[in-house]
Amino acid sequence: GQQLNQSPQSMFIQEGEDVSMNCTSSSIFNTWLWYKQDPGEGPVLLIALYKAGELTSNGRLTAQFGITRKDSFLNISASIPSDVGIYFCAGLRGFYSGGGADGLTFGKGTHLIIQP
Amino acid sequence: DVKVTQSSRYLVKRTGEKVFLECVQDMDHENMFWYRQDPGLGLRLIYFSYDVKMKEKGDIPEGYSVSREKKERFSLILESASTNQTSMYLCASSFSLAGDENTDTQYFGPGTRLTVL
Numbered sequence: 535g536q537q538l539n540q541s542p543q544s545m546f547i548q549e550g551e552d553v554s555m556n557c558t559s560s561s562i563f564n565t566w567l568w569y570k571q572d573p574g575e576g577p578v579l580l581i582a583l584y585k586a587g588e589l590t591s592n593g594r595l596t597a598q599f600g601i602t603r604k605d606s607f608l609n610i611s612a613s614i615p616s617d618v619g620i621y622f623c624a625g626l627r628g629f630y631s632g633g634g635a636d637g638l639t640f641g642k643g644t645h646l647i648i649q650p
Numbered sequence: 651d652v653k654v655t656q657s658s659r660y661l662v663k664r665t666g667e668k669v670f671l672e673c674v675q676d677m678d679h680e681n682m683f684w685y686r687q688d689p690g691l692g693l694r695l696i697y698f699s700y701d702v703k704m705k706e707k708g709d710i711p712e713g714y715s716v717s718r719e720k721k722e723r724f725s726l727i728l729e730s731a732s733t734n735q736t737s738m739y740l741c742a743s744s745f746s747l748a749g750d751e752n753t754d755t756q757y758f759g760p761g762t763r764l765t766v767l
Binding site: 565577582622637643 | 654659683685690692693695698708709740742755756757758759760761763
């Protein structure tokens, strides 16, 4: 299947710092999604991006859909302890790409650890 | 709010047993999905369904089957559980805007952690 390269793999930051993570792909995606997953729970949707170049905010979170459709980034400003968790990017080509199954393609995740 | 529920949070089964994992969504979504999540491998798509009684194989369908008899319910079946099917199983659902297949945001359930002994 398709691969998304997500970086960094983990981040150790101080409370109050800004955080930046990104995903890149060799393939085009029509939708980019960012999820956060807490231990033992399912991923929770943070931001959805549907158009190339789109910049969307959700509170302290900002995400952008790259112009080439092959990348996306997520920024978290002024991190707080509850931001700890694993963040996943996911891309969706859509059901009608003609290539068979088309669920989400996930990055491997960025593990965010915040030191008080 | 979108609500996706899974029948069990934790499940322990023995090798060779038949296992049913149930998923229910209450938002009248057309599309439903089953993923498994493993350390170092991320989330991988097993099967999905875009309508009642319809199913499509994902990236790793071997050893699994699915059933979608009602729109709100999507079941994952392990016909004969094996130890390599020990994993976290995640169900998701999404709707499709008519004529705009690019807006299929997926919402996830809390997951079922299955251990096969």
